[in-house]
Amino acid sequence: MGYKRHPKKRYVDPSSRQMIYSKGRESILKKAIELSTLDDIDVGLLMFSPTGELTTYASKGRVEDMFLRYI
Template identity: 80%
Template sequence: MGYKRHPKKRNVDPSSREMMYNKSRESILKKAAELCNFDNTDVGLLMFSPTGELTSYANKGRVEDMFLRYIEQRDDSDGPLENEEFLCQGLKHLKFEAEMMERMDRVEALESRLNELNRLKYIAEEKMRFYKPDASKIHSEAEAHYHQQFLTNALRKIEKLKAKLLEEEASPPNRTCDGASTSSGVGSS
């Protein structure tokens, strides 16, 4: 008793048809990837959804490269290929467009990263301005007070840290039961 295939009927509802296409598309792409991995086969695949959305898959390079390779490897005994030159030009144009789109995406990603780095640099410069305020850029009493308070707080933190370090240097190391000394100095855990 073997597997019996039931013919599928065309679905009339556009949303169900799109949903069915999406499920089938994933299955077909998975099978194409398996074929490439297990059988060391070059696979190129083009699919159009019911709404006209293109899905392409190529395990090596681009689909356009695979079609160009097919055209180059054909011999005349396969029969004539209609509009072969037009097809080659179109594929080369598509390949060029895809490469340009990839480059544009990379440039946009780099620009976005540059903008983020510039934003972080600006924030860091603003923070550094408080440690080394330029008196000529302080234009109000409130700004002057804010800078003074920031520096006063920083000095207090430094004085506390200095007192703690001096205290640790002055205190003798603790002795353990086995006679080894332990220190509670900076860097010990």
Template identity: 50%
Template sequence: MGRNKIVMKKIEDPGARQQFYSKRKGSIVKKSNELGILCDTDIALLMFSPTGEVTTYSSGKSFEDIMINAMKQPDELNRRSYEPQVEHINTVEEADAYKQYLLGAMERIQRSKAKLLANQEFLQRNENVAMALVNAENVAAAGNESSCSNA
């Protein structure tokens, strides 16, 4: 007898959500450990429970060392693409879950892009103000030099 698939959507009841998290947390750590051993990879796992409790796990190296190594990677290596294996989507619910995930990712990307554009505009305005100040100082200095030479 097979197990029923769990529909991927947020558990609305906070108590049930915390209970579900507590039951599954150990399994995630165990799977991370297995992946680290079987594939000889460095694993750093950081989880925040619904109540805000932090759980960390690392395989082999310390969590901090793994995170430092990850931050030292060139940006090209840090970028990952997400491409679901469409042939493994068997139900409408799974398709909807993938769709929701991708829509959320697109929203996060749009917010990030908006922040980057706002920062870029802010920097451009500051650069323009700085250039105007330099020009004003140059004009003032040139005016002072010409008035001194006339005297």
């Protein structure tokens, strides 16, 4: 049989949302670092948590400089 995709649901409980975000944040940051090192590309990442906390990543230099270069 095949892979059955389950529909995503929005978590209403703030503590559940924060827990899901923190797990996903680590995975996304790990993938961004992997892309920037293996493929030698510029990666800029901005993420906002459910509580409003900002997480940034830039493969080369500062995030602000990278986004200004492409705007």
